[in-house]
Amino acid sequence: MMKKGCPYGTHRVIEPAGALPQPARKIDNNMEIFDNEILIDVQTLNIDSASFTQIKEQAGGEIEKIKEIMLGIVADRGKHQNPVTGSGGMLIGTVEKIGAALEGKTDLKVGDKLATLVSLSLTPLRIDEILEVRKNIDQVDIKGKAILFESGIYAVLPSDLPENLALSVLDVAGAPAQTAKLVKPGDTVLVIGGAGKSGMLCCYEAKRRAGVTGKVICLGSSEKNLNRARKANIADVYISADATKPVEVMEKIAEITNGEMTDITINCVNVPDTEMTSILATKKDGLIYFFSMATSFTKAALGAEGVGSDVTMIVGNGYTKGHAQITLQIMRESKELREIYEELYA
Amino acid sequence: MMKKGCPYGTHRVIEPAGALPQPARKIDNNMEIFDNEILIDVQTLNIDSASFTQIKEQAGGEIEKIKEIMLGIVADRGKHQNPVTGSGGMLIGTVEKIGAALEGKTDLKVGDKLATLVSLSLTPLRIDEILEVRKNIDQVDIKGKAILFESGIYAVLPSDLPENLALSVLDVAGAPAQTAKLVKPGDTVLVIGGAGKSGMLCCYEAKRRAGVTGKVICLGSSEKNLNRARKANIADVYISADATKPVEVMEKIAEITNGEMTDITINCVNVPDTEMTSILATKKDGLIYFFSMATSFTKAALGAEGVGSDVTMIVGNGYTKGHAQITLQIMRESKELREIYEELYA
Numbered sequence A, B: 001m002m003k004k005g006c007p008y009g010t011h012r013v014i015e016p017a018g019a020l021p022q023p024a025r026k027i028d029n030n031m032e033i034f035d036n037e038i039l040i041d042v043q044t045l046n047i048d049s050a051s052f053t054q055i056k057e058q059a060g061g062e063i064e065k066i067k068e069i070m071l072g073i074v075a076d077r078g079k080h081q082n083p084v085t086g087s088g089g090m091l092i093g094t095v096e097k098i099g100a101a102l103e104g105k106t107d108l109k110v111g112d113k114l115a116t117l118v119s120l121s122l123t124p125l126r127i128d129e130i131l132e133v134r135k136n137i138d139q140v141d142i143k144g145k146a147i148l149f150e151s152g153i154y155a156v157l158p159s160d161l162p163e164n165l166a167l168s169v170l171d172v173a174g175a176p177a178q179t180a181k182l183v184k185p186g187d188t189v190l191v192i193g194g195a196g197k198s199g200m201l202c203c204y205e206a207k208r209r210a211g212v213t214g215k216v217i218c219l220g221s222s223e224k225n226l227n228r229a230r231k232a233n234i235a236d237v238y239i240s241a242d243a244t245k246p247v248e249v250m251e252k253i254a255e256i257t258n259g260e261m262t263d264i265t266i267n268c269v270n271v272p273d274t275e276m277t278s279i280l281a282t283k284k285d286g287l288i289y290f291f292s293m294a295t296s297f298t299k300a301a302l303g304a305e306g307v308g309s310d311v312t313m314i315v316g317n318g319y320t321k322g323h324a325q326i327t328l329q330i331m332r333e334s335k336e337l338r339e340i341y342e343e344l345y346a
C-alpha cells in the first residue's frame, strides 16, 4: 500500500514544519513513492546558471570538488538547492514508476523521457554517482532518482528535436506562451530584450498573433544580436537602445507609433532598472508582461503611479498551460529560429 | 511666455541627466512654472510613515531638529525625498496658478483645494517656513509652494468629508478601485489583510461587485480587527489566520469553498512571505492582485511555477482611473465604515 501524499509535496518536508518543499530547508529523498508521486530515473541535471557559477568558484574549477559539493548539497537538503543562491535547475530522465492515485489522471507512461519544468530546489533527489560534469553548459550526468509531485509540471521530450535544443527553449517556455495568450490582432507590441533567448521567441509569437494589422518592435542592445534577429524576420521594427534609459526609449517608441505608444510591452531583459522604460513605452491603459527576474515589484508599482499610468502589470509566472507545447512548436515552424537556437544552445 | 515642459517633469531634473524626477537625486524647485505645470500653495505635508519614523529617530524626537532635517532634505534635493528610505508622502494645498498649455485640458481651477496623489519624492517643493509638526500622525503644516506635473495625479478634496478622513483613505485608493474593476458577479474573493485600512475598503467593494451569488472572505490576524470588520458587515466569511502559513490558509479556504478555491485574491497585508499563501488559495486559472508593497517579484513568479499554477498575478499599481472618486464614495455610502475610519484616522 502506498502512502497518500499532498499534491504539493508537503508530506516530504522535514523542516521547517508547515513549509512547502521549495522554501523548506530539508526534504525527504527516500525513493519509496507516495500514491500521487512519479519516480524518475535521472539522466542529466541542468544546474541553474547562477548556482553552477557559484559551485564552480567554490571548487576552484576542480571537477572532483564540484562533485563533492553537489553530493554534499543533496545529502544535506534532500534536493539540489544551492544554499548560497537558493536556486535549483531542471532535470531530464525516464519515468520509472507512477503512483496508484495518478492512474487515469496523468498521461505519462513508464518509459517516457521527460524534462521537469519545476525547479530542482523543490525536487526530492538522490544521487548515487556523478558520471560526467559538462562545466561549460551547466549539465551534469548522474546515476540517481528523483520524485515529481502531483502538482509538478514537466514536458515529455519530443522525438523530432535534439534534446539540448528542447531543454534550452523549455527553460523560457513561459514567455512565448504568455505572449501567445496576451497579444491580439492589430496590437502594437514591444519586446524589450527582444534579441535574447526568451525575447526572440516572444517576438515570433507576437508577430504571429498581432498579424498584418499589428506591429512588433524588437528592442535589443547589441547590433550583433539585433542582426541575428533581423535575419529570422521575427519583428516589424528593430531598434537598438539602452533599456535602462526610459526617456530615450519612450521617444523612440513615440516616433515609431506616431505618439500612440504600445498596447503590450514584454520585458525579457536580464538587467535591473527597466521598469520605468516599460511603463513609459506603453499606453496608459496598456499591459506590461514582466518576464525578467530582475524586475522590482516596488519600482513597477510606484513608477506607474508616479506618472499617472493605469497600465496593467503582470508578474511573469514561469508556467502557463501548454507552455512547453507552444514553445517547442516554434522550433518546428521556424527554420530560421531553429538554426539560431541550435547554433547557440544545442 | 512660459517655457514648454515635459509631461513627466524631466525638464526639472538637475542630476543625473536623462532620469525621471523620482529616481533623480536633485530637481529644480524654482517656482516659476513651465507651461504645463500647476503651482500649489501648500498647507500640509503628509510625510510617508517609513520616512517620518526615520526622521524622528535621527532628530531624537526634537521638533526643532525635525524641522532642520526636513529643510535640509528639500534644500539638497528640491523635493522631500528621504535619502535613507527613498520615500516621500503626499501634500494638501490650494491651486495658485495653472500653466497656459493646460487650459481646457485640466478641470482644476485656481482656488481648488487638492491632495496630490503622486509621491513627494518626485514633487518640486519649496518650504519657506515650517509652522507645526504633528508628530503622531506624520503631518507637517508649512508655508511653501509645490509643482504638480502634467502627468501628476491629484484629487480635489470633497467638501462633504473631513479633510483627514479623505487623506487617510486616498492613501490606499488604488486598492478598492482595482477591486471594483476586477471582481465580477458570482466571484469568490479572498482579501488577505482584509481587516486593515486598504483591506476593509477592498472587502466592501468586492462584496458589492460579487453580489448575492458571490462570496467575500475576509482574512485577518487579530480578533479585535476582525470583529471591527464584522460589525461593518463587509464580507460573507471572516477567518483569523496567519497569512505567512500557506498550507494552513489553503486548507481553510478549501473548506469554505468546497475545494474550489477563490476566483480572485487581493493581498493587502504589510508583512513579507505571503505570496505562496495567495497562490495556493486561488484557483489555478484565477487572479491575484498584490497591493502589498512587501511582495517579492521572484517569490511570486517562482512560487506559482513551483506548484504548476497558471494564476494571473497583477502588480498593485497605486493608480487607476477614478481611484479617488471610487474610494471617497465608499465613505459616503457606508455609515459603518465611515465611523471606523473617522475613529482610526480622522
Ligand SMILES: NC(=O)c1ccc[n+]([C@@H]2O[C@H](COP(=O)([O-])OP(=O)(O)OC[C@H]3O[C@@H](n4cnc5c(N)ncnc54)[C@H](OP(=O)(O)O)[C@@H]3O)[C@@H](O)[C@H]2O)c1
Pocket: A171, A172, A174, A192, A193, A194, A195, A196, A197, A198, A199, A219, A220, A221, A222, A223, A225, A226, A241, A242, A243, A244, A268, A269, A270, A271, A291, A292, A293, A294, A316, A317, A318, A319, B301, B305
Ligand atoms: N519568469 C520566469 O519564470 C523566468 C524563467 C526563465 C528566465 N527568466 C528571466 O528572463 C530574462 C531573460 O532570459 P533570457 O534567457 O532570454 O536571457 P538572454 O538570452 O540573456 O536575453 C537578455 C536580453 O536582454 C538584452 N539586454 C540586456 N541589457 C540590456 C539593455 N540595457 N538594454 C536593452 N537590452 C538589454 C540583451 O540584449 P543583447 O543580446 O543585445 O545584449 C539580451 O538579448 C532573465 O531575466 C531571466 O531571469 C524568467
Ligand SMILES: NC(=O)c1ccc[n+]([C@@H]2O[C@H](COP(=O)([O-])OP(=O)(O)OC[C@H]3O[C@@H](n4cnc5c(N)ncnc54)[C@H](OP(=O)(O)O)[C@@H]3O)[C@@H](O)[C@H]2O)c1
Pocket: A301, A305, B171, B172, B174, B192, B193, B194, B195, B196, B197, B198, B199, B219, B220, B221, B222, B223, B225, B226, B241, B242, B243, B244, B268, B269, B270, B271, B291, B292, B293, B294, B316, B317, B318, B319
Ligand atoms: N501599491 C500601492 O500603491 C500601495 C499604496 C499604499 C499602501 N500599499 C501597501 O498596502 C499594504 C497595506 O496597507 P494598509 O494601509 O492597508 O495597512 P494596514 O492597515 O496596516 O493593514 C495591514 C493588515 O495586514 C494584516 N496582517 C499583518 N500580518 C498578517 C499576517 N501574518 N496574517 C494575516 N494578516 C496579517 C493586519 O491584520 P491585523 O489588523 O489583524 O493585525 C492588518 O489588518 C502595505 O503593504 C502597504 O505598503 C500599497
